Amino acid sequence: MSRPPTGPPPWADRFLEWFCHPDLLEEIQGDIHELFTIREAEKGTTAARRYFAWDVIRSFRLSTVKNFDLLISPDMLKMNARIAFRQMLKQKVFTFIKIGGFALGMAACLLISLYIKDELAYDQHYAEGDRLYRMVSYNSIFPEAWAGHVFFPAPMAQALLEDYPEIESAARITPGGLFGGGSNTLRRADQQENFFEEGFLLVDHELLDVLEIPIIQGAPAEALASPLSIVISAKKAAQYFPEEDPIGKSLIINDELDKPYVISGVMRDMPIQSHLAPIDFLVTLTEVEFWQGEQQYWRANNYHTYVRLQEGTDVADLEQKLLGLVDKYYLPSTIAEGVNDPEKEVGEMTFGLQPVGDIYLKSAGIMDLLPHGDIRFVRLLGAIVIFILLLAVINFVNLSTAKSANRAREVGMRKVVGSQRGQLVQQFLTESTLISILALSFAILLAGGFLPYFNQLTDKNLVMPWLAWWFLPGALLGGLLLGIIAGFYPALFLSTFKPIDVLRGHLSRGAKSSSVRNGLVVFQFATSVVLIAGTFVIYQQMNYILNKELGFDKDQVVIIQGANTLGDQVATFKEELQRMPDVQSVSIGDYLPIDGTQRNSNRFGVDNGEQVIGQFWLVDHDYVSTLGMEVIQGRDFSRAMSTDSTGMIINEAMARELGYDNPIGHRLNNGRDWEIIGVVKDFHYMSLKEEILPVCLVLEESPYMISVKAKAGQMDNLLGQLQSTWDRFIPHQSFQYTFLDKEFAGMYKDVFRTRDVFISFAILAIIIACLGLFALSAFLAEQRHKEISTRKVLGASTSGIIGLLTKDYLLLVLIALLIGLPLSWYLMDQWLADFTFSIDLQWTVFAAAGAVAIIIALGTISFQTIKAARLNPADFLRN
Amino acid sequence: MGRKHLGEFEELVLLFVAVQAGSAYGISVMEALAEEANRNVNISAVHATLRRLEKKGFVRSDWSEATKERGGRRKRLFSITQEGETALVEIRSIRDRLWGRLPDLGTNLGFV
Numbered sequence: 009m010s011r012p013p014t015g016p017p018p019w020a021d022r023f024l025e026w027f028c029h030p031d032l033l034e035e036i037q038g039d040i041h042e043l044f045t046i047r048e049a050e051k052g053t054t055a056a057r058r059y060f061a062w063d064v065i066r067s068f069r070l071s072t073v074k075n076f077d078l079l080i081s082p083d084m085l086k087m088n089a090r091i092a093f094r095q096m097l098k099q100k101v102f103t104f105i106k107i108g109g110f111a112l113g114m115a116a117c118l119l120i121s122l123y124i125k126d127e128l129a130y131d132q133h134y135a136e137g138d139r140l141y142r143m144v145s146y147n148s149i150f151p152e153a154w155a156g157h158v159f160f161p162a163p164m165a166q167a168l169l170e171d172y173p174e175i176e177s178a179a180r181i182t183p184g185g186l187f188g189g190g191s192n193t194l195r196r197a198d199q200q201e202n203f204f205e206e207g208f209l210l211v212d213h214e215l216l217d218v219l220e221i222p223i224i225q226g227a228p229a230e231a232l233a234s235p236l237s238i239v240i241s242a243k244k245a246a247q248y249f250p251e252e253d254p255i256g257k258s259l260i261i262n263d264e265l266d267k268p269y270v271i272s273g274v275m276r277d278m279p280i281q282s283h284l285a286p287i288d289f290l291v292t293l294t295e296v297e298f299w300q301g302e303q304q305y306w307r308a309n310n311y312h313t314y315v316r317l318q319e320g321t322d323v324a325d326l327e328q329k330l331l332g333l334v335d336k337y338y339l340p341s342t343i344a345e346g347v348n349d350p351e352k353e354v355g356e357m358t359f360g361l362q363p364v365g366d367i368y369l370k371s372a373g374i375m376d377l378l379p380h381g382d383i384r385f386v387r388l389l390g391a392i393v394i395f396i397l398l399l400a401v402i403n404f405v406n407l408s409t410a411k412s413a414n415r416a417r418e419v420g421m422r423k424v425v426g427s428q429r430g431q432l433v434q435q436f437l438t439e440s441t442l443i444s445i446l447a448l449s450f451a452i453l454l455a456g457g458f459l460p461y462f463n464q465l466t467d468k469n470l471v472m473p474w475l476a477w478w479f480l481p482g483a484l485l486g487g488l489l490l491g492i493i494a495g496f497y498p499a500l501f502l503s504t505f506k507p508i509d510v511l512r513g514h515l516s517r518g519a520k521s522s523s524v525r526n527g528l529v530v531f532q533f534a535t536s537v538v539l540i541a542g543t544f545v546i547y548q549q550m551n552y553i554l555n556k557e558l559g560f561d562k563d564q565v566v567i568i569q570g571a572n573t574l575g576d577q578v579a580t581f582k583e584e585l586q587r588m589p590d591v592q593s594v595s596i597g598d599y600l601p602i603d604g605t606q607r608n609s610n611r612f613g614v615d616n617g618e619q620v621i622g623q624f625w626l627v628d629h630d631y632v633s634t635l636g637m638e639v640i641q642g643r644d645f646s647r648a649m650s651t652d653s654t655g656m657i658i659n660e661a662m663a664r665e666l667g668y669d670n671p672i673g674h675r676l677n678n679g680r681d682w683e684i685i686g687v688v689k690d691f692h693y694m695s696l697k698e699e700i701l702p703v704c705l706v707l708e709e710s711p712y713m714i715s716v717k718a719k720a721g722q723m724d725n726l727l728g729q730l731q732s733t734w735d736r737f738i739p740h741q742s743f744q745y746t747f748l749d750k751e752f753a754g755m756y757k758d759v760f761r762t763r764d765v766f767i768s769f770a771i772l773a774i775i776i777a778c779l780g781l782f783a784l785s786a787f788l789a790e791q792r793h794k795e796i797s798t799r800k801v802l803g804a805s806t807s808g809i810i811g812l813l814t815k816d817y818l819l820l821v822l823i824a825l826l827i828g829l830p831l832s833w834y835l836m837d838q839w840l841a842d843f844t845f846s847i848d849l850q851w852t853v854f855a856a857a858g859a860v861a862i863i864i865a866l867g868t869i870s871f872q873t874i875k876a877a878r879l880n881p882a883d884f885l886r887n
Numbered sequence: 888m889g890r891k892h893l894g895e896f897e898e899l900v901l902l903f904v905a906v907q908a909g910s911a912y913g914i915s916v917m918e919a920l921a922e923e924a925n926r927n928v929n930i931s932a933v934h935a936t937l938r939r940l941e942k943k944g945f946v947r948s949d950w951s952e953a954t955k956e957r958g959g960r961r962k963r964l965f966s967i968t969q970e971g972e973t974a975l976v977e978i979r980s981i982r983d984r985l986w987g988r989l990p991d992l993g994t995n996l997g998f999v
Contacts, residue, residue: 032938038960039913039930046914066931071938 016044017057020064028067029074036067084431088438095415095439102411103443105783106404109776110447113400114490115454116772118483119462120393122470127381130281130368134220136316139176141323141361143168143313144374149355150621154609154701156360157375159309162302165212167337168313172329174321179215180293180311181284193570193741194289196248197258197268202741204570205244207288208261210296216275218314219364221290223273226255231273232292238269239290245274261291263573280469283367283378306341309609312376314364323361330359353611353619377607385762392769395535399773401494402528403780404440408498409525410787415502420510432503440495441488448487465764467757497524529784529817530824532777533865537828538835539770541857545836545849550763552847553756559691559700560601561636564592564723565748567600568714568730573741578711581737585714588729590722595634598710599625601693602751606710612676620665622658622702623693624678626710632657632688634717635748642672642686645707653707656682660690662702682706695755699844715748778868781817785869789813789876797881809877814866821865825858832857893945893974899924900936901975904946905967912951912962913937937965945971 024037040063047056096103134140143164146156165178191206213232216223216239223231224242231239238259245254258268269291278287297303298310317326334357342350362374369383419432456472463470473479574581578596585594598606610624629645631637640660645652656676663671676682682704690700718726727745734743753760789796796809804812833854840846893901903919904911917933920926940946951962967975 032934034960035913035963036931036934038957038962039934041960042914042957043930063930066929067934069931069935071935072931 013057014053016041016060020061024064024067027073029072032072036072040064040067084434085438088435089442091435092439092442096443099411101786102407102783105779106407106443107447107450109400109403109779110444110490110494111450111454112772112776113396114448114451114487115458116396116769117393117486118451118455119458119470120389120769122473123462123466123468124386124390126281126468126470127369127386130381131283131365133279133281134364136220137365138363139317139319139321140218140364141315141317142364142367143315144360144362145309146358146360147355149352154375154621156373157309158312158362159375159609160311160313161306161309161337162311163304163306163337164311164333165214165313165315167333168315171332171336172326174318174326174329175315176318177214177218177316179212179218179314181212181215181314182210182293182310182312191569192261193263193573195260195263195740197260200740202263202570202573202738204742204744205289207286208291209284209287209289210291210293212293215290215314216273218316219284221278222276224276225253226271226273228273231275232290233294234270234272235292235295236267236269237272237292237294239273239275240271241277241288242274243277244288245271262570263575281368283364283380306337307345307611315361317361327359327361333359348617382758385758385765388762389765389769392766392773396769396773396776397490399532399535399776399780401490402532403776403783404443404494405497406525406528406780407783407787408436408440408495409501410784412498412502412505416505416510419502419505420507423505423507424511429503433499436499436502437492437495440498441491444487444491444494445484448483452483465761465768467761525784526820529781529820530827532780533821533824533861534828534831536774536777536864537825537857537861538832539773540860541829541832541854542836542839543767543770544853544857545832545840545847546763546766548853549840549843549847550756550759553759553843553845556692556845558601558752559637559689561717562749562752564718564720565634566716566718566723566727566730567746567748567751568716568734569744569746570712570741571596571714572711573738574711577737578714581733582714584733585716585730588726590719590726590729592717592719593630593634594717595628595630595715596709596711596713597625597627597631597715598712599623599627599705600713600715600748600751601635601691602748603695603755604751605713610678610704612678612704614666615675615677618666620662620676620702622662622665622704625703625705626708627705628707628709631705634715635691636717637691638689639686640689641670642684644686645705651683652685654680654682655685655707657686657688657705658684659688659700659703661700662704663687665702676704695759774864778864781865781868782871785813785817785872788816789872793876793879793884796876796879797884800879800881801885806877810870810873813873813876814869817865817869818862821862825861828861829854829858893978896926897936897940898975898978899926900933901940901945901967901971904937904940904965905972905975909964909966911965916965940971941965944968945974 021037024040025033028036040060043063044056044060047059051059131137142158143160144156144158145160148155150157160180162180165180168175168178191204192208193202194205195202211232215221216228216231221239223239225245226239231237240248240254240259248254248259249257254271254274257271259271260268272292275290278285280286302308317323334354338354338357339350342353347353362371367376367378367380369381369386371378371380372382372384422432459470459472462468571578571581582594582596585591606625608624609621612620612622614620627645629647632639632644639657641663642657645655645657649655658666658671658676666674668674671684671687674684676684688705692700693703694701716726716730730745731743792813796804796813799809799812833849836849840849899920900916903916903923907915907919913930913933916937917928917930920928920933937946937948941948945968946965947968948963948965951964953959953961
């Protein structure tokens with residue numbers, strides 16, 4: 009046992025003596041010691057010791073600290089900066105590469121940081137954000153793409169409120185094309201002109217409260233409360249009702265005169281960073297019933313359900329309790345329909361609560377038909393930018409240590425005249441931070457200049473936050489930090505030189521650190537190899553997707569939107585189009601194989617007693633031909649067959665699901681009875697990332713969109729004709745159209761974005777790595793000038809010398825390949841696993857990537873090796 | 888600028904230095920602050936204030952004889968300078984003038 013300590017804590021005393029200015033030490037130390045004596049008597053030794061330490065720490069002030077040589081001394085700093093500038097000017101190429109590499113890396117870092125910040129800001133604006141959740145349903149009996157989804161029956165929100173006291177508030181929405189969400193034509197009730205508008209959402213009145221949507225005109229309590237009421241954004245209010253009070257005015261949607269919507273509120277424009285954005289029109293769900301009994305029906309899932317929980321609710325616990333919904337509602341309603349095996353049909357349903365703040369980035373595995381960001385992409389970018397910075401730092405370290413020989417004499421001399429190691433470290437760190445800060449200013453300019461291109465690349469509207477309080481200080485801090493990190497190793501390395509060795513000329517020039525340097529070069533090139541191979545594979549996969557057989561023909565099809573306002577004239581309109589010489593065929597229908605058109609999910613009873621789930625698409629006679637689908641069994645719809653009104657065409661996926669060798673003539677029932685008359689080849693109607701799910705086509709009206717297939721090369725002519733015909737039919741509504749292939753490409757926007765961003769930054773990283781290698785090879789060749797001269801004098805050939813100089817690097821690059829290729833194989837394998845339809849990894853791609861890496865490396869150093877090999881020995885051997 | 892300015896805490900410390908007439912040092916001022924002004928401050932705050940006052944010329948300091956309880960260290964004893972006294976008097980006269988102009992302060996503020 010050690011005795012309890014007596015007296016003041018010695019560490020505190022020593023600390024005081026260390027930092028305190030000698031003029032003040034006696035007074036301060038004396039007082040604190042005296043206090044210790046007093047307190048020891050009053051409160052005991054332990055407390056007195058504590059007080060003592062505290063007093064010492066409190067006395068550590070700027071005004072009491074002695075002048076440390078190492079701590080900021082303006083003269084020293086000025087001198088260091090001057091020397092640093094001289095060094096930089098002395099070696100312009102190296103300085104350029106150091107600063108340039110840093111600047112590129114930092115600019116990339118700035119841009120990507122802005123991007124990441126923007127992505128992470130989605131749905132973070134709610135005051136009660138930590139209590140806002142979206143209901144998610146999981147059911148393993150559904151196909152994989154739908155195993156997690158957010159579609160719930162109409163009565164779900166009410167049931168949640170009644171049965172679960174933990175749920176404070178609940179609200180529903182129906183987004184997308186279903187039942188009037190998405191895009192519609194709109195006009196003021198007192199005007200004739202129709203406008204095509206997007207961003208409709210059908211919502212409960214309670215949603216305004218749950219998602220904290222601010223009503224800036226009109227009474228919030230009234231907004232969306234009464235039937236047929238609508239809330240519009242401030243932007244749209246200004247557009248439709250300039251200098252008028254929009255409250256109480258009527259809007260007509262889709263020319264449905266019998267249902268005028270009354271504006272009951274104006275909401276503040278929805279932040280772009282919302283998973284629902286862009287939304288400009290909220291249409292009430294009050295007293296809406298899409299069909300008789302729909303509002304109490306538990307077997308149709310059309311509503312997203314959002315909830316706000318009571319404070320302090322245990323979410324995991326609540327998710328468990330929600331299982332009660334199955335027995336209370338889902339099962340009874342299934343039994344009530346007289347289904348054979350209700351338990352099997354309900355399946356293994358579980359419920360989840362997803363924080364609203366997570367919806368935008370973290371909805372992998374949850375089908376909601378909303379646009380999303382991808383947390384994996386954000387992470388990928390973050391990783392890339394860290395690697396780019398690392399590469400730039402490595403350049404700096406390598407060049408600085410390689411150049412050490414030039415500084416060795418200086419270091420030796422400084423030491424001889426009395427420099428301490430700390431001072432030398434300080435000097436080198438000043439140099440590196442200076443370079444880093446210079447690079448930072450270039451980087452900020454670069455980033456500002458490239459921002460428009462970056463926005464294009466990432467499909468964002470980022471702005472440089474010049475005036476944000478955190479921006480310049482943050483960037484400066486980052487620059488300083490990077491400078492210190494980059495300068496740390498060179499500073500320690502350079503300051504260790506022993507004067508005696510250096511001044512005697514013993515130090516082999518820069519060779520000492522070659523193992524570290526070689527390691528860093530290998531790292532740089534391994535990274536580059538991964539990026540090159542990654543670029544190849546990503547490119548291949550994207551090409552594969554774009555050129556994959558889609559099962560339909562996306563070219564030469566124009567889609568007319570908002571055609572529902574044609575009403576009874578639609579048949580005449582179609583006939584008139586079909587008569588045009590440039591038109592091949594015309595089809596009216598909202599279910600198209602592109603995103604943003606109608607989707608649903610139906611349950612069909614099969615004539616063998618089984619059940620299948622599939623899409624139920626309403627099309628017309630010309631659908632299959634207009635979209636260039638291929639009937640592989642049975643036949644297409646025919647006007648000659650009146651029985652086709654109960655006929656159905658299915659896709660191969662459905663045929664597989666049914667399991668019949670020949671499904672023709674078999675029957676499906678989804679409340680109505682259908683006979684299968686044909687099978688079309690599978691066509692991709694979801695993203696190619698996902699598998700093709702069963703689809704059924706029946707003859708039924710869905711009048712919002714008209715697809716027109718042009719004869720080859722006649723699209724430009726055709727558009728004018730379509731426009732004039734449209735204007736003749738509906739003079740009050742502008743002709744709104746898009747192209748099938750354009751919309752199709754839009755579905756892969758995220759895929760393209762991933763590709764373009766990855767490739768851009770991969771190239772940037774490779775450039776930075778090459779810059780470093782270029783400078784390094786220049787320097788190392790320079791070092792061997794004497795050796796090369798001697799060899800030449802003794803008869804070495806130019807090619808022999810090039811070989812000699814190249815050999816070292818070749819070895820490094822080969823090691824880098826050895827590490828990089830397997831790594832990239834692994835990483836790309838992971839990435840491809842995300843796609844249902846993907847290429848197989850081929851070794852040739854990786855071989856090519858390796859070859860490219862070698863060519864880049866050798867090409868980079870060849871400038872220097874060739875130059876070195878062709879030098880005139882006389883110039884270097886003279887002295 | 889600021890040379891003549893005296894902060895509230897500085898004024899208090901200066902007053903104690905004046906009152907303790909030549910025997911004031913860090914601890915004595917700190918204890919007086921605690922007992923008479925109900926201000927518990929750290930010794931380092933007192934030191935800093937005394938240094939500031941000395942810089943402004945309101946106090947001067949001399950070394951005492953070495954004492955045992957301080958491990959042989961000397962005390963730095965502070966006394967008020969002419970300039971310090973002038974500053975105190977000036978502040979007081981400003982205050983007196985203002986207090987004289989306040990109507991009915993006793994009933995309005997004093998016993999609220």
